Amino acid sequence: MTTHTTPLRLENLSVTLPQAAGGRVVLSDLSLELRAGEVLGIVGESGSGKTTLGLACLGLLPQGFSVAGDVYIHGTTLRSVAPGQRYRLRGRVLGYVPQEPMKALNPGMSIAAHVAEGLPATLTRAERAERAARWLAAVGLADGLSVQKLYPHALSGGQRQRVLLAAALAAEPDVLIADEFTTALDPATRELVVSLIREQVQVRGMSVVMISHDLELVARATDRLLVLRHGVCVEHGETKAVIAQPSSPYLQSLLALSLHFTPRAPLSLFPRAMTEEALND
Template sequence: MALLEVNDLSVLLHTHRGSAAGVRNVSFSLERGQTLGVIGESGSGKTLCMLALMGLLPNNAEAQGSIVFNGQQLVGTSEEALCALRGDDIGMVFQEPMTALDPLQRIGDQVAEPLRLHRGMRRREALEHAAALLERVGIPDAQQRLKDYPHQFSGGQRQRVMIAAALACDPDVLIADEPTTALDVTVQAQILDLLRDLVAERGMALILISHDLAVIARYTQQMLVLYSGGVVESGATEAVFARMAHPYTRALLQARPRLDAARGSLLPTIPGQVPDLFAAPAGCRFADRCHRVQDDCRQAEPPMVTLPASGPIPHLARCLHLESAA
């Protein structure tokens, strides 16, 4: 049995406009030491999917499907059971450390909190471990900085503090939601190299959410491409980038800035917008933005198709015209 097995995970959002699925039938599995990348435009459901794994959905959201962690079903389990897992067996590095860190608490106490809650350590012992964690993630003068507050750290240092707190109890799964947002290129590389080293060192599984396709290509073994809450392509990272079977995956890659682009040339964009969740089309949700759309694309949502010669990790794509997309 896999360490983390997710099957047909959906997240329903209940609002004054009615109910709609922000995440639709997402499935994947992870073993210890494996890395999974999740990509897609803003609003594609990446963060909402990961919050469902953590049991941190907003009050108007409802998870359906199956999330099995270490043999334990998490969908429908009690808040008490989820609290026992969060920060202990499953850690998360949130997208914006300045809002995730408490500005009124010293850094040492925030990193030490999981150790006190889940390991029962006394404050002094927990702070000693917190200093060691901060040193491990590259914070200079870690012992002296335990008494500092978040505003006294740079953006890159705050992100390192978040990683230290997430790693405090040596989790089996670490979820990193855009861990390099708003960091310069050098600090980005340092943070991502640190995460890669920690996966190898601790044997944990890593889920990395990012808009940066180069990051996913370099640091993950398998990947999911999300669009309008659903997976449109998945498989081994190398295989997905080698073929990019779904038009959306290819469009994402083409929209990246290129160093060899002529001066003054326009950056390619994906026309249109992600469809409204409350007025989703009957067919392929990417149809209105796809330059290869055909009449049958608008009839019903395409099924997931397994591509030939996809290797140990199946290469799947949700498209009726894969040969056209290749």
């Protein structure tokens, strides 16, 4: 979609659980704007409302959840799009990498079919296969063409997570909502997929909502940070500034827990006594 409007805007968004599930407010009066080419990190403890926020942006909250306020996609409120039509936004406009790769893939669909789902209908069969293979390779599934023939059961959790990311990125979305998309990945693969996302941000101006428990990752991969607690925004601002000077006691304690153990410099594998320098002393 070629447009100069704001890709994603939330205006006083609140979400309440169905009465049968307790009728509790799980997201409270949230407003934000995500510009083209911007990466927004969402952090907060388990149950703070991160996934609910992602699903609300996609218009995919389960039936019975009530929503107050508005989600605007390129200036159009989701309210004006019938629930049955919202899937049309998936792919080229909104990309989604859900939190649970095991549940998100259809066991009866090949990997090729998953990646092809969000691609433009105008592409030929060969073009689809080529694009799918390219993106599967880009996320580190080296032999993209062979992977396409497989079914989800044949893949590990980390491979499934990468299939979901490849499927979302292959459609070249304006906004990518990635919910805990690195949990099953080893550190090298995590770096690979994060730099792939950053590349799409720079090259195409893709906007990203990055939901994660990994504060260290969010601190270096996002431009802006929003911290949720019990569904309420307790901190929101430029990532570097927020991390350097957190104003809420909650973020201060999260940072103390998450960053305290991160080594500031690579650790030497050997004690000084065993190094060449020490031997030559």
